[in-house]
Amino acid sequence: MKKVTLVEMKSKEKGVIIKVEGGHALEKRLSVMGLNLNRRITKLSTFAFRGPVAVRIGRSVVALGHGMASKIWIELEKD
Numbered sequence: 001m002k003k004v005t006l007v008e009m010k011s012k013e014k015g016v017i018i019k020v021e022g023g024h025a026l027e028k029r030l031s032v033m034g035l036n037l038n039r040r041i042t043k044l045s046t047f048a049f050r051g052p053v054a055v056r057i058g059r060s061v062v063a064l065g066h067g068m069a070s071k072i073w074i075e076l077e078k079d
Contacts, residue, residue, distance in 0.1 A: 001075045002075070003073055003074070003075050004074055005069070005071070005072060006041075006053055006069040007053060007069045009074060011045050012043065013076060014042045014077045015040070015041060015076040015077055016038060016039065016040050016041075016075050017036065017037055017072060017073070017074060018073050018074065018075045019037075019073040020035075020037070020073070021071040021073065022071045026071065033057075034062070035057060035062070035064075039057060040057075041057050043055050044061065051066060052064060052065055
């Protein structure tokens with residue numbers, strides 16, 4: 001399985017969160033938004049010029065800043 005950061009994913013790709021490169025505060029903040037390890041997500045869109053990244057987690061949609069999204073590692077699902 002291919003492993004990429006959330007920023008590197010293409011729109012409509014699905015995967016599972018496998019690692020968060022950040023401190024305890026970042027992990028806690030992501031956890032509050034529902035972005036936990038082993039959670040399945042779908043990337044919805046990326047905005048131009050290092051803008052926010054929108055993802056679907058279950059039935060919720062969350063937008064993350066580029067810096068935060070670049071610290072989230074995803075294992076892509078095969079279609």
